[in-house]
Amino acid sequence: xxxxxxxxxxxxxxxxxxxxxxxxxxxxxxxxxxxxxxxxxxxxxxxxxxxxxxxxxxxxxxxxxxxxxxxxxxxxxxxxxxxxxxxxxxxxxxxxxxxxxxxxxxxxxxxxxxxxxxxxxxxxxxxxxxxxxxxxxxxxxxxxxxxxxxxxxxxxxxxxxxxxxxxxxxxxxxxxxxxxxxxxxxxxxxxxxxxxxxxxxxxxxxxxxxxxxxxxxxxxxxxxxxxxxxxxxxxxxxxxxxxxx
Numbered sequence: 001x002x003x004x005x006x007x008x009x010x011x012x013x014x015x016x017x018x019x020x021x022x023x024x025x026x027x028x029x030x031x032x033x034x035x036x037x038x039x040x041x042x043x044x045x046x047x048x049x050x051x052x053x054x055x056x057x058x059x060x061x062x063x064x065x066x067x068x069x070x071x072x073x074x075x076x077x078x079x080x081x082x083x084x085x086x087x088x089x090x091x092x093x094x095x096x097x098x099x100x101x102x103x104x105x106x107x108x109x110x111x112x113x114x115x116x117x118x119x120x121x122x123x124x125x126x127x128x129x130x131x132x133x134x135x136x137x138x139x140x141x142x143x144x145x146x147x148x149x150x151x152x153x154x155x156x157x158x159x160x161x162x163x164x165x166x167x168x169x170x171x172x173x174x175x176x177x178x179x180x181x182x183x184x185x186x187x188x189x190x191x192x193x194x195x196x197x198x199x200x201x202x203x204x205x206x207x208x209x210x211x212x213x214x215x216x217x218x219x220x221x222x223x224x225x226x227x228x229x230x231x232x233x234x235x236x237x238x239x240x241x242x243x244x245x
Contacts, residue, residue, distance in 0.1 A: 003101075003110060003124045021130040024095075025088040032083070058082055061231055065238040074234060082230040085131065085140075085184070089222030092129030092192045093215055098200070131225075132189045134181070141181035144233045145173070152240030160240065180232055187225050191218035 004017040036047035044052055058079045062071035101110055101124050110124065130136045152160035163169040194214055198207040 004128075005105070005110065005124060005126070015133065015135075017125050017128055018130050018133050018136055021088065021091055021127060022136070024127070025084060025091055025130060028087050029080070029083050054083070055079060058230070061227075061234055065234040066241070070241070074237070078230055078234055081233060082226050085229050086223060086226035088130045089184075089188050089226055090129070090219060092127070092132055092188070093195065093218045093222065095127055096125070096192065096195065097127040098125050098196070128192060129188050129222075131184055132192050134185050134189075137181040137185035138177070140229075141177040141184075144180065144236060145177040148233075148236045148240050149173075151237055155241055176236055180229070180236075184225050184229050187221050188218075191221060 004015050006013050006015050008014075032047065033051070036051040040048060055075070059071065059075055061082075062074050062078050065071070066074060131140075149160070191214070195211060195218065198211050198214070
């Protein structure tokens with residue numbers, strides 16, 4: 001995939017494309033919620049209709065995982081998680097912005113050596129889906145895993161520790177966030193890679209139809225992956241209430 005501008009602060013690299021995409025995704029989610037709830041009425045209209053349908057769908061997810069009281073407790077968390085992942089998944093498909101760099105920009109991590117590796121001209125992604133970045137996907141998955149284990153400890157330290165007697169449980173605890181992240185990242189990353197290849201390596205008149213079809217398919221995949229990520233997050237949390245099983 002194309003390069004992304006990065007800055008190094010105190011020895012740590014920060015991907016500006018991912019940071020920008022995350023901020024935009026969060027702003028879009030905030031804007032959608034704000035405008036959908038600005039004038040709430042008993043007879044839903046406009047964005048309020050879509051919002052209430054989405055809430056009903058999320059309530060179905062939490063209702064399958066928890067008892068009624070906990071289902072309502074995790075409704076806001078699940079709704080926010082789904083909407084953010086959904087927007088983050090679609091961002092690079094709808095608003096992917098790339099540029100071609102021919103000269104080094106060292107402060108953005110684009111060096112002369114990097115350009116040589118790309119035959120003197122590198123495609124740089126200025127905006128893409130944050131979830132197409134493996135580190136971002138793992139950060140979200142690990143956050144869910146940590147929160148789930150926090151709930152397990154809070155629910156009872158003894159019941160949380162008991163499953164760890166089985167060595168397979170250790171493997172399960174590691175594999176959950178790994179597969180949680182990889183499933184999301186792989187689907188979004190693959191979609192954007194193919195779109196980038198079709199749009200940069202071939203004339204538009206050749207790839208217009210394939211690109212349009214693949215964009216439509218990628219939007220659908222983004223919705224499915226947001227749903228799956230949210231379902232699995234609730235399943236992992238729900239398992240901790242049941243003693244880790």
